[in-house]
Amino acid sequence: MKVIIYDKPDKSEEEVAKAIQSKFPGTVEIVKITPRNIIMKVKREGFLDVCMYMKDEVSFEHNSCVTPVDYLDHFTVVYHISSYANHLMAEVLVDLPRDDPTVDSITPLWGGANWHEREAFDLMGVIFKGHPDLRRIMLPEEYQFHPLRKDFQVGRRV
């Protein structure tokens, strides 16, 4: 077996961003490019296609984190997806309406997202379609609430 070495970045941030945007002009909006970091907004409808493209064509090998944020009028799910070969991390923001927090699961693409998505479901109530095993992970199964939502009041179970 050989060691897989990532010593020099394959593509620069701009190239990666351009590649993704030109492939999905309507769905992807590049917000900001900083060294080793790309922030982009993706519409929820085409999100899974963008992810597949990122994994297969632009070599984003690793899902670092899935973070749901409650902005009161909407949810934003932030995916940190890193590319080992390009030495960068993409921050993919997906806005979800508050009354229907549903988004496609990326667990089939990156197995590492499994527990992150379960946690997001558990604590924030975001539902991931296509997740193999969407159960509560931190809190007991029978709980009815999602404590990290901003309308959850500490000390009172709503």
Place this chain on the structure above:
Amino acid sequence: MSEEMWINMGPQHPMTHGLWNLRVRVDGETMTAAEPIVGYLHRGWEKMVENRTYPQIIPLADRLCYGSSFTWSHLYCLAAERVFNIEVPERAQYIRTACIEMQRISSHLMWLAAVGTDLGSYTILLYGMRERELFLDLMVELCGARMTYNYVRIGGVRNDTPPDFERNVTRVLDTFEPRIRDLEALCDECETFRMRTIDIGKINAADAMNLGLTGPSMRASGIDLDLRRHDPYEIYDELDFDVCTHTDGDCYARYRVRMDEMRESVKIIRQCLEKMPKGPTRVKVPRCPPKGTAVARVEDPRGESLMYMVSDGTDKPYRLKVRSPNYVNLSASPAMLLGNKISDVPAIMGVLDMCIGETDR
């Protein structure tokens, strides 16, 4: 014993190193299914910090993991500094880097000690803990605490190094470096240790990458990736060090990677001490940061840890998400466990370096 049975290893079990539960289905002694269950130690950390001001969170971040508390408080301060948009004085960066590496060594030593008990050798435990004490003493000298340091501040470190600190660190490193050989002799030259770790808990590079394995466990599978080099923070881009890798992807490879990492850490600390400039160690920081988000990720002793911070312009963070390396490594553990014997559970889970404080948060 012909039928399969489910065994609950945990939440109270000597193997678990904390509160978690590993349900395994065994056929005789071979595991046919495994399901880690976490959440027994969930403290609502992320909710808790939404009600604390920025400086108040530093001690809380320390308590994410008792084994490597410095890296966690440092990671928090790194994320906060990116939200506040401040530059840290150079001397503080050097001190931080040296401390992170000392923390990495002491965390790895504690890991070695835990692996020793898991495999049934108290000698490894006591020798590992003895060497760790050297570094804890250094940290006591620096900030007065043995495990939860509360030393990093947003915009620097709490205090400058005490007089003679550099000399003491050099002395400790000189003592410690030959002792790595002793520790290796204790493990490598023990036939039973190799019997228990070689070819146990194998995972190949593709699986490791897909399952989100990071840190030494991933590097042991033959992926040459270290955030200290690939996404440098502090002053790592100015330092000269190697990324330790191994290709076998079994428990022994993970053990080798960590032992080699300790040597590299010693090298890094020496370079930090050599290059450390004079100057201030802390800058003034406003009470409230501007609106915005920031992300910081570092190479924790256990893997890639990440913090994502959302600020709404008040003195409390709007949202702070922690990516714990262990959380993901644990979710990947069934892939390593299946097909092994039940006696291999402590070996595999011990070598993963469990820390439930950061896993459950």
Place this chain on the structure above:
Amino acid sequence: METLYTVLQSLSEWLLGVIAWLIDWTRLGFLSGIADWVETEPVVTFLTTLLVAAIYFITLFMFGLCFIWMERKFMGRFMDRRGTQVGVLGFFQNFADGIKTMLKEHIIPKAADKGLFEMASFAIIATSAMLLGCIPLSPQFYVINVDLALLLGIAIFSFAPFGILIGGWSSNNKFSLIGGMRAAAQLIALEIPILMVVVSVVVMTGSLSFIGIVGWQQDNIWLAFPLFIGLITFFVAAIGESERVPFDLPEAEAELVEGWQTEYGGFRWGLIMLSDYLRAYIMCALVTMLFLGGWDGPDFVWAEIWYLAKTFIVFFFFIWVRVAMVRIRTDQILTLGWRRLLPLSIVNLLIAIALKTAEVF
């Protein structure tokens, strides 16, 4: 020759004589029959046997405690610490532990099979105590000296897996069940090499009693020299038979909590632990008897001292192995037993037969 029996026989004759004189002194006519009976042969023999057993048991019990103490202190030194510090050189730790276990509540799990649960612990302790009687300290200091003492000892020794299996089964706990199964498998796997080595010793010496075996060695040569392979095989198998690291799978702490003794607590556990050490003592004693010439040694101290010194040195090697090794796996121990030790013991037996036929000794 003055043996323990003859000394104690004259003591008990004197004691019973005193009692008979006291009864006569009362001048109560109806008691004179009892006074005569007290001085008869069966009563004297009975009292002598009782005294011998008591003295022997207390002596060996103290050696068991010494073994525990020795293990604590030596392990401490091996691990670069001081070991226990209670009382004189830490020896009172044993008494503290004994008092603690005695004062603890006796708990039987609700779902356990009560009768078997109790019986199993007593079976193990009783067989361990019985074994002590088979092994003489010197030609003078013994409880029984039958021609088949060696065979008797081995037979009693192999009763233990039965008790362990029953204990593990009746606890109604998955961990203890697995531990019991492992213990049975391991003890049976290692029993055969042990027996083969014993057979080779018998072939060489032509005797099945310990006194005969040691006598042969006094006349000719310590068997450790011609049967070196046998010594090594026996030593490894002896560590396994006494369930010590690296072969302590039945109580593998990391994965099986405490193995088959998980549910035992308080005084039952204390006795089981003591019997563990007694069995370790017996194994050391066998190594001494069969290979190291038993009580053979220069004549300036008692034979018992030579015997004990050798036994303690063998136990020192047991401790050494314990601190240097990690625990091995069940399948590996079976592989070791069947595929390494068994061929070695057969080779050893062939050597013994060859030496005997060539009439070297």
